[in-house]
Amino acid sequence: MTEQVKQVGEQEVTLLPEGNIATPQGFTAGGVHCGIRKTKLDFGWVYSDVPATTAGVYTTNIFQAAPLKVTQESISSGQKIQALLVNSGIANACTGEQGLADAYQMRKWGAEAFRVPEQFTAIASTGLIGEPLPMEKIKYGIDQIQMQGNHHSNRFEQAILTTDTREKAIAVEIEIDGQKISIGGAAKGSGMIHPNMATMLSFITTDAAVEAEALSLALKDITNTSFNMITVDGDTSTNDMVLVLANGKAGNELLHEGHPDWSLFKQGLAIVCEALAKEIARDGEGATKLVEVQVEGAESDQAARAVSKAIISSNLIKTAIHGADANWGRIITAIGYSDQPVDPDKVSISLGPVLVVNKGMPVPFDEAAAKDHLLQDNVSIHTDLGSGTGKATAWGCDLSYDYVRINASYRT
Incomplete structure (x- = not known):
């Protein structure tokens, strides 16, 4: 190197x-x-x-x-x-x-x-x-x-x-x-x-x-x-x-x-x-992918951090990423329960280069391209809240079958 x-x-x-x-x-x-x-x-x-x-x-x-x-x-x-x-x-x-x-x-x-x-x-x-x-x-x-x-x-x-x-x-x-x-x-x-x-x-x-x-x-x-x-x-x-x-x-x-x-x-x-x-x-237990969540357009950096944490912490999102399922509805849900000031009509979401939600509305997208991105070792989710200059990045991983196997026998 x-x-x-x-x-x-x-x-x-x-x-x-x-x-x-x-x-x-x-x-x-x-x-x-x-x-x-x-x-x-x-x-x-x-x-x-x-x-x-x-x-x-x-x-x-x-x-x-x-x-x-x-x-x-x-x-x-x-x-x-x-x-x-x-x-x-x-x-x-x-x-x-x-x-x-x-x-x-x-x-x-x-x-x-x-x-x-x-x-x-x-x-x-x-x-x-x-x-x-x-x-x-x-x-x-x-x-x-x-x-x-x-x-x-x-x-x-x-x-x-x-x-x-x-x-x-x-x-x-x-x-x-x-x-x-x-x-x-x-x-x-x-x-x-x-x-x-x-x-x-x-x-x-x-x-x-x-x-x-x-x-x-x-x-x-x-x-x-x-x-x-x-x-x-x-x-x-x-x-x-x-x-x-x-x-x-x-x-x-x-x-x-x-x-x-x-x-x-x-x-x-x-x-x-x-x-x-x-x-x-x-290196998360059983992980196969590094996931990066970028949030911008929040009312503050603190709000952006909270939203990015909500997304990266969602088990439903983590399992969808493991299965390479472009289920953007789970991302919307996580943003909604982040307890931050968010205008649903201004939110846009991309999976890698693929735009899936634009200003609160779903847009037609190439499912194959989205799946291809989710199959990569490094997965990115980008969210623009459209309400300010606050931004933050969070990192996590997918949730795999191996996570359960590892933690079901940690003491033994």
Whole structure:
């Protein structure tokens, strides 16, 4: 794969073909099999050789898992993280006081292994809810951290997966203050994905120096147009978070909202987040297609986001797409129950290049052309509400027979 360049005004964001979470200077990552899962890698870590300014966003599910509570405590103590540990297979959610104690113990062991303060250590878990962490296996995984053969970013990408079918990684490069700056990331997510804070795990690194408050505000803003705009099945999980670590190793002047290149950095971060979000949607459990829903002509961007979420979240639409059925009536229905200001006489809908509704009325269209578009790996639905300048894009997938098969036997 060759480098790709995206233009941001007069400046450029370069997508690195082999980029990953360890691309930014000063970061390493790795993973091992510690025994939680039968054979797959199930314990991973990311390490910065200096403390990194850190921002996070977290699941809105009221049953927040123990690792989230511990990580939020670590970040709030000084907004600096140097080591991150992640296990898959067991979520350590709904595990009471013992689960919280195990999360603190996992953090403590990780801090000792990396020789950093406990408050500079973040943890995350993903997998089965209601089961205690097998602490002897967690300790075994941590004990393997110093083995150099385990320090490969693709091993980290594999170790954080659950029902995912592929690793998800990206990195971009920009130039700020005459210095090349990298932003890299890795994510997991396949099921229990709904646009209400990511519902997945995503970890992003950068060697840029960034002011803590500005980084936090940027992440929250970008999350609303990336991770919060994906859905697979309408379920919001208990463990999910997005973390961004900025260690400043690139040597740029401190980035903040008043810096002349702030918009360039923010766009680079947005490209990474959007790419990871789309990969999660594409890898939905049993999915065969990535679906993109574009809404424009809304009264506001917020209204456009709500309409696009209603469309992408509809199981009837998702099954129609799986069957390549150009059933635009299901799209109209979803728009109608989105609880947004919509004039039915102004709405137009296209399936890819095929216009099927024009200003609220059906139009004759080529069924074969519409079916051909719906048979593609990438399906697009475009809706013009005709009432304003608000716009938004959401991503999801089709709903297949395999989704039921996978989730009917998740525990077994």
